[in-house]
Structures are given as structure tokens and as C-alpha cells.
Amino acid sequence: MTPIRILIFEDNDSLREGLCQLLMLREEYTIVGDYGDARQVKEVVIKGRPDVILMDIDMPGTNGVEAVKQIREYDQNAQIIMLTVFDDNGHVFDALKAGANGYLLKRNVSDMMVQAIEEVLEGGAPMSPSIARLVINQLHEQRPINLYMLSDREKEILGSLAKGNSFKLIAADLGISFETVRTHIKRIYDKLHVHSQGEAISKALNEKLV
Amino acid sequence: MTPIRILIFEDNDSLREGLCQLLMLREEYTIVGDYGDARQVKEVVIKGRPDVILMDIDMPGTNGVEAVKQIREYDQNAQIIMLTVFDDNGHVFDALKAGANGYLLKRNVSDMMVQAIEEVLEGGAPMSPSIARLVINQLHEQRPINLYMLSDREKEILGSLAKGNSFKLIAADLGISFETVRTHIKRIYDKLHVHSQGEAISKALNEKLV
DNA sequence: TTTGATATCCCCCTATTATGGTATTGATAG
DNA sequence: CTATCAATACCATAATAGGGGGATATCAAA
Numbered sequence: 001m002t003p004i005r006i007l008i009f010e011d012n013d014s015l016r017e018g019l020c021q022l023l024m025l026r027e028e029y030t031i032v033g034d035y036g037d038a039r040q041v042k043e044v045v046i047k048g049r050p051d052v053i054l055m056d057i058d059m060p061g062t063n064g065v066e067a068v069k070q071i072r073e074y075d076q077n078a079q080i081i082m083l084t085v086f087d088d089n090g091h092v093f094d095a096l097k098a099g100a101n102g103y104l105l106k107r108n109v110s111d112m113m114v115q116a117i118e119e120v121l122e123g124g125a126p127m128s129p130s131i132a133r134l135v136i137n138q139l140h141e142q143r144p145i146n147l148y149m150l151s152d153r154e155k156e157i158l159g160s161l162a163k164g165n166s167f168k169l170i171a172a173d174l175g176i177s178f179e180t181v182r183t184h185i186k187r188i189y190d191k192l193h194v195h196s197q198g199e200a201i202s203k204a205l206n207e208k209l210v
Numbered sequence: 211m212t213p214i215r216i217l218i219f220e221d222n223d224s225l226r227e228g229l230c231q232l233l234m235l236r237e238e239y240t241i242v243g244d245y246g247d248a249r250q251v252k253e254v255v256i257k258g259r260p261d262v263i264l265m266d267i268d269m270p271g272t273n274g275v276e277a278v279k280q281i282r283e284y285d286q287n288a289q290i291i292m293l294t295v296f297d298d299n300g301h302v303f304d305a306l307k308a309g310a311n312g313y314l315l316k317r318n319v320s321d322m323m324v325q326a327i328e329e330v331l332e333g334g335a336p337m338s339p340s341i342a343r344l345v346i347n348q349l350h351e352q353r354p355i356n357l358y359m360l361s362d363r364e365k366e367i368l369g370s371l372a373k374g375n376s377f378k379l380i381a382a383d384l385g386i387s388f389e390t391v392r393t394h395i396k397r398i399y400d401k402l403h404v405h406s407q408g409e410a411i412s413k414a415l416n417e418k419l420v
Numbered sequence: 421t422t423t424g425a426t427a428t429c430c431c432c433c434t435a436t437t438a439t440g441g442t443a444t445t446g447a448t449a450g
Numbered sequence: 451c452t453a454t455c456a457a458t459a460c461c462a463t464a465a466t467a468g469g470g471g472g473a474t475a476t477c478a479a480a
Contacts, residue, residue, distance in 0.1 A: 093349065096346055096349045096350070097349050097350065097351045099350055100346075101343070101346060102346075119339050122339060123339065123340060123343055124338075124339025124340060124342055124343055125337075125339065125342035125343040125345070125346040126339070126342070127342060128334075129329050129332060129333065129334025129335065129336070130333060130334060132334055132335035132336070132337060132342065133311070133333055133334055133335040135335070135345060135346070135349070136306055136310075136311060136312075136335040136345070138349075139303065139306045139307050139345070139348075140306070140307065140309055141307045151455090151456060151457085152456095153456075153457065154456090161408060162408075162412055163408075163412055164404065164406060164408040164409030164410075164411070164412040164413070165408065166406060166408070166436075166437090167436075167437075168436085176457085176458070176459090177458075177459055177460085178459095179458085179459050179460055179461090180457070180458050180459055180460095182437085182438085182459095183457080183458075183459075183460095184457080184458095185437085185438090186438080186439075186440090187456095189438085189439095194374065195438075195439090196374065196376060196437080196438075196466085197407060197408055197436095197437070197438090197467095198371060198372075198373075198374040198375065198376070198407055198408075198411060199374030200374075201374070201408055201411045201412065201415075202372055202373055202374040202411060202415070203374070205411075205412070205415045205416070206415070361425080361426060361427085362426095363426075363427065364426090376466070376467090377466075377467070378466085386427085386428070386429090387428075387429055387430085388429095389428085389429050389430055389431090390427075390428050390429060390430095392429095392467085392468085393427080393428075393429075393430095394427080394428095395467085395468090396468080396469075396470095397426095399468085399469095405468075405469090406436085406467080406468075407466095407467070407468090
């Protein structure tokens with residue numbers, strides 16, 4: 001059976017060495033490199049052909065997020081697990097958007113690292129609980145909107161407008177007259193405090209009014 | 211110490227009973243109710259005051275997603291863990307958006323349920339690995355941008371347009387003439403295959419071109 | 421050197437949208 | 451019962467946007 005190739009970027013020397021020792025206990029793992037910074041990330045990844053990359057977020061020089069972006073330009077297969085001390089610094093979403101596959105807090109590393117590596121290789125996404133909650137909360141949509149008191153009909157028309165339809169088309173779609181559409185649009189603009197189609201569509205889409 | 215109150219909605223009788231038995235083994239848990247459907251969800255939740263709700267996705271009558279929406283209308287505190295057989299049916303995101311806090315595949319239930327309950331009460335978001343990966347993949351932004359071959363200037367102008375600015379304003383902002391803005395806009399419309407501001411803004415925002 | 425892409429500017433004409441009115445109907449809340 | 455609101459509809463005028471041209475300058479690649 002071929003060994004699992006692991007590459008480590010972590011600027012804290014003692015943590016990095018601890019990780020190496022922890023992972024070397026498992027004979028199915030091979031550490032193909034461990035680095036205190038990500039300056040040579042491209043060369044190192046190409047040479048090392050890692051299955052799993054452990055990437056610290058905060059490093060001198062190239063930070064972890066930037067490193068992930070660079071890696072993803074030419075390698076979509078390596079599984080990348082981010083390591084960080086804090087769970088609130090906004091880097092979380094940047095890293096995940098850039099293409100990271102997992103996200104562990106350093107305080108969970110000794111407990112969860114081996115399990116996390118197994119999980120990520122099986123197509124999972126290992127995350128510390130507080131990180132997982134951040135991600136889930138991101139998805140929660142707060143709805144009790146209608147901040148602008150749009151009526152159902154007005155929302156319908158704004159929705160159609162935001163799809164790019166002209167007044168004429170909206171009228172035909174809804175089976176009402178062109179003039180009625182214009183009346184609705186006027187009221188929508190009033191309520192939204194805008195004065196043009198562009199502003200209305202922008203506001204509608206950005207604030208998810210439709 | 212006050213017990214942890216658990217409420218169960220699951221239409222598979224044997225799984226539901228299995229869950230009850232599993233959780234009753236722990237003396238810190240109290241099952242405040244177990245139901246095969248979510249028809250009375252509002253009354254039951256108000257009466258039971260659960261700390262944790264286990265909610266099956268697929269149930270006759272009111273489905274799990276709908277039930278979560280109803281619960282969240284008046285209870286923001288109960289921690290809701292969804293249960294499902296499949297990890298690919300699109301309900302995943304609906305449920306999480308509606309306000310669920312965790313998501314387990316039924317095949318992981320016996321292994322992970324107790325740990326999941328602890329995790330969710332500590333502010334985590336327990337998920338089966340494959341669900342976690344779905345969520346993470348949702349965040350990954352695929353970049354193969356510039357599908358439409360917009361130049362930098364064109365992207366800049368489209369961005370300004372999508373903020374709701376008029377041609378006049380864009381011209382003033384960029385320090386170029388009104389006619390130049392129009393020329394750019396015409397080319398943008400060509401490249402995007404649209405014929406109006408509305409369509410252009412809609413496309414720009416929905417496809418994240420800016 | 422010529423070509424192609426980009427950015428800049430102008431003109432003409434038409435179509436669509438914005439603003440300001442007024443008005444009728446039906447449903448609903450006081 | 452009546453005041454209000456939502457939805458419907460129309461008119462007139464002004465402003466903005468869309469579609470068709472044509473033109474010049476730059477820069478890099480062929």
C-alpha cells in the first residue's frame with residue numbers, strides 16, 4: 001500500500017516538530033516536507049506531490065490563504081487542512097473560499113489531527129466545532145425582512161425587474177397593462193428610496209429582497 | 211444539574227425507538243417527546259421546551275425543512291440536528307438556511323449522536339463528513355473568470371453600473387466622457403449578449419462578474 | 421509593418437424609463 | 451359606513467438608455 005504523503009507549513013517550530021512526530025508514529029504516513037514559511041510553496045508542492053497539506057494561516061511572508069490560492073492554481077487534488085489559533089479572524093472564509101478542505105484550531109490539533117487526515121482523505125471536511133458553527137451561521141438566512149414594506153405584488157415586479165425584464169415584458173408576463181407596471185415601479189422606487197432601475201436592481205439583489 | 215431536554219421527530223419507528231433507548235442510557239438526558247410526524251410541531255416544541263431537537267428530513271405531512279422554519283419563527287435557542295438518509299438531495303442547504311445547527315446521516319447516528327448532541331450544545335455544528343464537504347464546496351469559489359472576455363476597464367464600468375450608477379455618474383467618477391462610457395457599455399452588452407441595463411446588472415451580480 | 425485589442429470621443433435617432441399627476445375598484449380595518 | 455390601502459389604469463413631459471454609425475491614439479503581437 002502506498003503511503004500517504006503529508007506536507008506541513010507551520011511557522012511555530014515546536015508545533016511543527018510536534019506534528020511531525022505525531023504523524024510519523026503512523027507508518028502509513030510519510031512527511032514529504034515541513035516548512036516554517038510558504039515562500040517556496042509552489043516548488044515544494046510540485047516536488048513533494050502531497051496528498052494532504054497542513055497549512056498554518058499566520059505565517060511570515062506569504063500567509064496561508066495566499067499559499068492556498070497559489071496551490072489551487074495548479075493542484076486541485078491535494079487536500080488542504082488549515083491550522084489557526086483563533087476562530088474569529090475572518091481568515092476562515094477567505095481560506096475556505098480559496099480552496100481549503102478543512103479547518104482546525106491549533107488547540108484541537110493533537111486530539112483531532114489523525115482523525116482529520118483520515119476524514120479529509122475520505123472526502124470529508126474536518127472542522128473544529130466552533131469553525132463549523134461559523135460556517136453554518138454564514139448560511140443561516142435571516143428572513144424577517146420586508147424592511148421596506150413592499151407588497152407581494154411589488155416584490156413580484158421587483159423580482160421580474162431584477163431578472164432583467166423590461167416594463168413591457170413584465171406587463172405581458174403578469175397580464176397587466178404597461179401603465180400599471182409603471183405605477184408599481186414608482187411605488188417600489190419610493191419605498192426603496194431609489195430613482196432608477198439600476199439602483200433598484202442593485203439593492204434588490206444585494207439585500208436579497210427578492 | 212438540570213437535565214438536557216431532547217425532542218425527536220422521526221417517522222421510522224424502529225430508528226426513533228432506537229434513538230430513545232440510546233439517549234435514555236444517559237441520565238443527563240430527558241426525552242421530552244418523540245413523534246413520527248411534525249404536524250403538531252409548534253405545540254409540541256412550546257410545551258416540551260427542548261434544548262435539542264432531532265429532526266428527520268423526510269416525513270409524511272410537514273417535512274423537516276418546513277418544520278425547522280416553523281420552529282425558528284418563535285424559538286431561536288433550541289439546537290436542531292437534522293437526520294437524513296442521503297447527502298445529496300438538496301434538502302441539505304434548505305435545512306441549514308432555515309436554521310438547522312447540525313446535520314447527520316442516519317448511518318452515522320448510532321456512532322455520533324451522543325457526541326453530536328454534546329457538540330451542538332457547546333456551540334458547535336456537528337455534521338457527517340460528507341455533509342461538511344458539501345457545505346465547504348459550496349463556499350469554494352470557482353474562478354475561471356472572464357468567461358466573457360471583459361477588459362479591466364469594462365469590468366470597472368460594469369461594476370459601477372451594477373452599483374446603480376447612471377452613465378453620467380460613471381463618466382464623472384472615472385473622469386471620462388459620457389460618450390466613452392456609452393461606448394464601453396455597448397461593448398459590454400455585446401460581450402454579455404444582453405440588450406439592457408437590467409439584464410447586464412442581473413448577469414453581473416448573479417454570475418459574480420464584478 | 422500591419423493587424424488586433426483597448427480606450428477614448430462624437431453624432432443622430434429611437435426606445436425606454438423617470439416623474440408628476442389623476443382615477444377607479446375591491447378589500448379591510450376602524 | 452367610511453377612510454385607507456393595494457392593485458389597476460391612463461396622460462404628459464423630461465431624462466436616460468439603446469443601436470447605428472465613424473474617428474483617433476496607443477500598445478503589443480504577428
